[in-house]
Amino acid sequence: MKSTRISAISLGTAALLALTACGGGGEPQPSEGANASVNEAGFAVYTGDPVKGGTVRILNPTDFSHLDPAMGNDGGVNNFYRLIYRQLTAYEVKPGETEATVVPDLAEDTGTPNEDYTQWTFKLKDGIKYEDGTEITAADFKYALERSMDPALRVGSDFHIQYIKDAMDYQGVYEQPEGLDSIEVLGDKELRITLEQPTVNFPEIAAMQMFTPFPKDSVETTTQLDEDPIASGPYRVESYNRGANLTLVRNENWDETTDDVRPAYPDSFVFEMGLDPATIDQRLISGQGQDANAVSATSLSPANLAQIQDETIKNRTVSDIPNCTTYLGMNVTKEPLDDLKVRQAINYAVDKQSVVTATGGPDLTSLASEMLLPSVPGWEEFDLYETPDSAGDQERAQELLAEAGYPDGFEVTMDVRGLPKWQAQAEAVQDSLSEIGIDVTLNVIDGSTYYQVIGTPAQQNDIAITGWCSPWLNGDPLLSPLFHGERIYDTGNYNLAQIDDPEINEALDAAAVTTDLEDQQAAYNDINRAIMGQAPIVPLVRDTPLQVVGPNVAGAYSNPTTTGYVDYIGLGLKTVD
Structure with missing residues (x-):
C-alpha cells in the first residue's frame, strides 16, 4: 500500500530529550511487561503489549468540546475521535x-x-x-x-x-x-x-x-x-452524560481487516469527566481497583512530581513529546495593542522562567521563542526578544511603552482556560506585566468551551493564553491558521491576534503552493521570523507532560500526532480478569 512519510522526533529519543534536565539520556531500556521499555531516566517509552478485552478508563478534568468532528479541534477530542471515526487517510x-x-x-x-x-x-x-x-x-x-x-x-x-x-x-x-x-x-x-x-x-x-x-x-x-x-471506527458511543461520563463499546460492524491503524484491544472505554487534576494524579499513583486500568488524559500536576520518583511508578509514567506551543495572543485590533511598540514591550516584559515554574519546572516544560516546532524538518530556532536568562527585561519594556505613549501602562483583560496549570501560567504573565504598569484582569472560562469562546471575535478579550499543535509537521498548519489575514472568521477563528499583514499573507500563500519541500520549509522559517517581527504573540513554553497510567495499562506511548500525548488507539490492558 502506498504511504507518505513525514519527519517526526523518535518517540524514544523525544522522551529522552524531554528529560535532559533530569539527567536522562541513552537508548530505551527493557521494563516490566511484554516489550515494555523505559528511558535512562526511568520514565516509560512504552508500557508493553496489550491483550484483547477489558475496559480502559480515561480520567479527564474536562468534558469534550464536541462529538461532531466538524466542530471539535483540540488535542483531547481529536485523540478521542480516533476511536470512533475514520478518515480517508490516517x-x-x-x-x-x-x-x-x-x-x-x-x-x-x-x-x-x-x-x-x-x-x-x-x-x-x-x-x-x-x-x-x-x-x-x-x-x-x-x-x-x-x-x-x-x-x-x-x-x-x-x-x-x-x-x-x-x-x-x-x-x-x-x-x-x-x-x-x-x-x-x-x-x-x-x-x-x-x-x-x-x-x-x-x-x-x-x-x-x-x-x-x-x-x-x-x-x-x-x-x-x-x-x-x-461511528465508522472500532468503537461506538453507548452512553454519554455530558460533564460526567461517556462509554464506548465495540462497533460490531467495524472490520479489523480494513483497518491497519487501530488495533482496538479493549472491549470498551469509559471516560470520567470533570475530575480535579490533583485527584486524577492521586488515583493513578495509587493505582487501586479500577484505577489500575486507567489513564490520565492530562499532564501530572507539578506538585505531585516528587510522588512519582519511585521506580514502579516512574516506569508507568509516559514522558510526552513537546509538540505544542503555549503562547500569549494579543488582539491587534484593540488599542493599545494595535501599536507594534506596545506588543514588543510585552514580549520583552514577560518573565518566561516564571511561566516555566508555573508549568511545573524544566522537567515538565521548555522555553519557546517562536511558533514552529523542533520536530519540524529544517526548524531554525531564534529569539527576537531575548532577555537575560529569558527572565524578562523590564527596563527595555518600559522604554518601549514610553515611546508608544503609555509610560504608566494601561489595563487589559486576559482570557484563560479554567484549569490549574493554565491559571498558574496566566498569573505568572499577569505578575510580569504588572511590573511595567499593565494591569491584567483574568477572565477564567470553562475548560470545555474555552476554545470556542476565544475563537469567536465578538467574545474575545484583549489577550489570551492558548496553545497550538499540529499532527502535520509543516509550517502551513503551524503558521497559516494563526497569522493569515484571510483566516479571520466570526466563529472558529484561530487567528486570535487578528493580524492581517499583506506581506505575511502573500508569503504564506506563496509557501503553500511550493512543491519542493526543502524550499517550502525554508520559506516558513523566514515567515516565522517575519511574524515575530510583528510581535502579535508571545511564545511562552512547549510542554513535555508526564502522564501516569495504571499498573495494568499496556500500549501507552507518546504520539506526536496526538499533540504529543498518549495515543488512545494503542491502549489496552496487560491482563484481563
Missing part, C-alpha cells in the same frame, strides 16, 4: 519510530494526484461500514465535507475550506444543497477533490477529522452528530 506512529507515516485508512491508498497536485483521487476500500452496517460510499464523504462548511459548524478546523476549490464562499449543504463541483463522486468507491492551489501534502489534510464520512440520508441538522455520533 497517521500511524509506533513506539520508538523516528517518523510518523500517513497511511491509507478508508481509502485504498493515500491518494493519486494529477500532474500539478491540484486534484487528488481516492478509491475506497471494500467492507467499510458504519455502526448500523450501512456501507460507506464516496457520496458520504462529499456530503460530510459540504455539511462541515455550514457557518454553524465552522468552529473546528478550516483546512479543507482553505484548500478545496470554491469552499471559502460555500455555505454548506443545508443552505446550498447543490453542493460543490470540486468534490466529485465517481461511483460508490471513488472520490475526486479539486483544490484551489497545488498541494503536495493533501494526504496529511485528508487525515484530519473533517474528512470523517457520514451517511447523507441520516444526518439532517447541524446539531445531530454532536448529540448522536455515527
Whole structure:
C-alpha cells in the first residue's frame, strides 16, 4: 500500500530529550511487561503489549468540546475521535519510530494526484461500514465535507475550506444543497477533490477529522452528530452524560481487516469527566481497583512530581513529546495593542522562567521563542526578544511603552482556560506585566468551551493564553491558521491576534503552493521570523507532560500526532480478569 512519510522526533529519543534536565539520556531500556521499555531516566517509552478485552478508563478534568468532528479541534477530542471515526487517510506512529507515516485508512491508498497536485483521487476500500452496517460510499464523504462548511459548524478546523476549490464562499449543504463541483463522486468507491492551489501534502489534510464520512440520508441538522455520533471506527458511543461520563463499546460492524491503524484491544472505554487534576494524579499513583486500568488524559500536576520518583511508578509514567506551543495572543485590533511598540514591550516584559515554574519546572516544560516546532524538518530556532536568562527585561519594556505613549501602562483583560496549570501560567504573565504598569484582569472560562469562546471575535478579550499543535509537521498548519489575514472568521477563528499583514499573507500563500519541500520549509522559517517581527504573540513554553497510567495499562506511548500525548488507539490492558 502506498504511504507518505513525514519527519517526526523518535518517540524514544523525544522522551529522552524531554528529560535532559533530569539527567536522562541513552537508548530505551527493557521494563516490566511484554516489550515494555523505559528511558535512562526511568520514565516509560512504552508500557508493553496489550491483550484483547477489558475496559480502559480515561480520567479527564474536562468534558469534550464536541462529538461532531466538524466542530471539535483540540488535542483531547481529536485523540478521542480516533476511536470512533475514520478518515480517508490516517497517521500511524509506533513506539520508538523516528517518523510518523500517513497511511491509507478508508481509502485504498493515500491518494493519486494529477500532474500539478491540484486534484487528488481516492478509491475506497471494500467492507467499510458504519455502526448500523450501512456501507460507506464516496457520496458520504462529499456530503460530510459540504455539511462541515455550514457557518454553524465552522468552529473546528478550516483546512479543507482553505484548500478545496470554491469552499471559502460555500455555505454548506443545508443552505446550498447543490453542493460543490470540486468534490466529485465517481461511483460508490471513488472520490475526486479539486483544490484551489497545488498541494503536495493533501494526504496529511485528508487525515484530519473533517474528512470523517457520514451517511447523507441520516444526518439532517447541524446539531445531530454532536448529540448522536455515527461511528465508522472500532468503537461506538453507548452512553454519554455530558460533564460526567461517556462509554464506548465495540462497533460490531467495524472490520479489523480494513483497518491497519487501530488495533482496538479493549472491549470498551469509559471516560470520567470533570475530575480535579490533583485527584486524577492521586488515583493513578495509587493505582487501586479500577484505577489500575486507567489513564490520565492530562499532564501530572507539578506538585505531585516528587510522588512519582519511585521506580514502579516512574516506569508507568509516559514522558510526552513537546509538540505544542503555549503562547500569549494579543488582539491587534484593540488599542493599545494595535501599536507594534506596545506588543514588543510585552514580549520583552514577560518573565518566561516564571511561566516555566508555573508549568511545573524544566522537567515538565521548555522555553519557546517562536511558533514552529523542533520536530519540524529544517526548524531554525531564534529569539527576537531575548532577555537575560529569558527572565524578562523590564527596563527595555518600559522604554518601549514610553515611546508608544503609555509610560504608566494601561489595563487589559486576559482570557484563560479554567484549569490549574493554565491559571498558574496566566498569573505568572499577569505578575510580569504588572511590573511595567499593565494591569491584567483574568477572565477564567470553562475548560470545555474555552476554545470556542476565544475563537469567536465578538467574545474575545484583549489577550489570551492558548496553545497550538499540529499532527502535520509543516509550517502551513503551524503558521497559516494563526497569522493569515484571510483566516479571520466570526466563529472558529484561530487567528486570535487578528493580524492581517499583506506581506505575511502573500508569503504564506506563496509557501503553500511550493512543491519542493526543502524550499517550502525554508520559506516558513523566514515567515516565522517575519511574524515575530510583528510581535502579535508571545511564545511562552512547549510542554513535555508526564502522564501516569495504571499498573495494568499496556500500549501507552507518546504520539506526536496526538499533540504529543498518549495515543488512545494503542491502549489496552496487560491482563484481563
